[in-house]
Amino acid sequence: MGKRVRVRFAPSPTGPLHIGGVRTALYNYLFAKKNNGDFILRIEDTDKNRFVSGTEEYIIEALNWLNIKFNEGVGIGGNHVPYKQSEREDIYKQYAQQLVKSGFAYYAFDTPEELDIKRKECESRKETFQYGISTRNAMKNSFTIEEEEIQKKINNNEHYVIRIKIPAGEIIHINDIIRGNVEVQSSQLDDKVLFKSDGMPTYHLANVVDDYLMKISHVIRGEEWLPSTPLHVLLYKYFGWENEMPLFAHLPLLLKPDGKGKLSKRDGDKLGFPVFPLQWVDPVTKEISSGYRESGYVPEAVNNIIALLGWNPGSEKEIFSMDELIEEFSLEKVGKAGCRFDYEKAKWFNHQYISKINNEELAEYLNEILKSKKINSSKENLIKICELIKDRMNFMNEIWDKSEYFFRQPTTYDEKVLKDKWNENIPSTLNNIVGKLKSISGFTSAEIENIIKEYIQVNNLNAGTVMTVLRVLIVGKNSGPELFKIFEIIGKEETIKRVEKGTKEFKV
């Protein structure tokens, strides 16, 4: 039997989740579900300096909104508690020390100021400083300080870090499901810090130790982590965990709509679309970044949009429910090339999903908005209204704009249209139409249509003109669904009231 599929989403609470992060979570989820495996949420919060309060809650809320469900991890528990790295602090030190004992890592005592001087020296020669094979012998560490002295420094609580000892002249192989075989020369790597002077592990150590302890089978993460992977592969080797090493899959970058460069957290509101799942208010600057939820996206649409940013189903099919995504997803069909975010396409997807929402559900949503405006309407009416307008909505938050005239008579009219259509006969035509409307007993759209069309025909009127004028007087502008259906929903009295009011108020 193969290894159980166990994947994890391991965000750092250093800011709100960007849609790139959402995609990583989604692909992990789809992969876990497809393979009847586990999906774990682990919070990687070992870097206290970069911690931003509220982001852990934000991440969980965003995943819940999108229905990307993890079955183990923070807030849920499981066999490998705790799932927050700051609560696992005690675990990591022994692993760092184990590597020191086996000669794969070493203590280093260089102060930040000393490192800075080295960096500047190199910069002045137009070189970049690398703590590693060629420089470690000129630094303050286990290679240059006697063992006894080192122990003394540690006992005296002097600040130290533990660094990995990168081997000379080795080729490190990464077998990536998406990228194939990637080879890296060890000389390109530096002796990264594994354990910091504040007693916390770095991302690299904690990430590898936890993936091992939590029995992770596949590491699916963004391409930005590919450069760290050789180091991770070495750590698996140094710990003697090569057989347990997960398989890697590095997801392609998300690009700006014009394809020029990475889609960054700052781009969203600049380019006119959200890059965050939920609205985010920066706790310090109070700057607001828009979110998909608040911008009126349907979560299912967001998943569908994001799923296709990198994964190619290999067919023309574009609309996928979550179950269909689970069914069809595979890492082999994730491409290497960066994918552009296409806002127009995102709008199209959202529209497709909104038009499929059932009328009762949409009516409930509308009713909540009406309640906040202290407007009452019958459920039956709301269902009819939603049926009429949902095809005209791209975003959920357009619902009030698209339906306001059902509940309130217009306070302004599109004057340009009215002026264009108005002539001296219009007022009398409208009066006659009011008379006709009054005579209708059932006031169903079919009946209204019959009567008005007959009136137009008998009097040899221009149907386009009459209908447009009526529409503007009822709706306020020359748009909206079928006019006679609007008449039926707002009712006889209200329809007559609006036509009479408009006839009186509009002056050419």
Ligand code: GLU
């Ligand atoms: N904590 C890393 C992040 O914030 C996780 C990278 C990984 O999945 O290994 O993205």
